[in-house]
Amino acid sequence: MSAFDFILGLVFVILSLALLMAFVRLVRGPTLPDRVVALELLASLTVGFIAAHVVWYGRAPLLDVAMVLALTAFLAAVGFARYLERGEGRDD
Amino acid sequence: MIEIVSALLMLLGAGFMFVAALGVLRMPDLLTRMHATTKAGVLGAGLMLLGVALYFWDIGVTARAVAIVVFTMLTAPVAAHAIGRAAYIMGVPLWRHTVKDALQGQYDSATHTLAAAETVAGDEQETRESTHDGAGKAGR
Structure with missing residues (x-):
């Protein structure tokens, strides 16, 4: 096992632990914005996972998935924020 | 050699993302949690994608990795601002030691x-x- 393999394996382990902690916050809440923040972090962690996967298996096209995921996570966060404010068509 | 540098960059990025997740789990209220996730999360993802760009060093892959980093850095503050504002307007309680x-x-x-x-x-x-x-x- 080369040093490269060892370090990338460590990256996967660390990211898995981070996913687990973000998931605990997603379940525990306590308020809806907390869950939205946890979801955003989950999306960001998944982008990191895809990056590690791309290097580990050498499948560069998967990076497109990471790009779309980052885009949809941003849209989801903004949509949730609008929903939470319960704005009624304010023009700000 | 370039493989090891790339792997070390990814390890550093994963470390930052771990810190972000630790912050979101352990911090006492919403705004401090956002403080952890927005900054450390974006930096972690950016470092990991920098590792990808360095590992392949191919115009297509590197351009995509850089595009993701730039996009994340542009959108993360906007999303955090929107959520923080919505939470304040909702009346989400602040930490009792808020200065x-x-x-x-x-x-x-x-x-x-x-x-x-x-x-x-x-x-x-x-x-x-x-x-x-x-x-x-x-x-x-």
Whole structure:
């Protein structure tokens, strides 16, 4: 096992632990914005996972998935924020 | 050699993302949690994608990785601002040891407006005087 393999394996382990902690916050809440923040972090962690996967298996096209995921996570966060404010068509 | 550098960059990025997740789990209220996730999360993802760009060093892959990093850095502050604003307007409780809430008493939930910041300046001065009170007495 080369040093490269060892370090990338460590990256996967660390990211898995981070996913687990973000998931605990997603379940525990306590308020809806907390869950939205946890979801955003989950999306960001998944982008990191895809990056590690791309290097580990050498499948560069998967990076497109990471790009779309980052885009949809941003849209989801903004949509949730609008929903939470319960704005009624304010023009700000 | 370039493989090891790339792997180390990814390890550093994963470490930052771990810190972000630790922050979101352990911090006491919403704004401190966002403080952890927004900054450490974006930096972690950026470092990991930098590792990808360095590992392949191919115009297509590197351009995509850089595009993701730039996009994340542009959108993360906007999303965090929107969520933080929505949470404040919702009335999500702050941590009990919060030192300063600059909008305290200025947001009117009925009209959805912010009042001007006239009284706050006076409050701040009073606080400053009271903090320096002990030192002033000691001087006298």
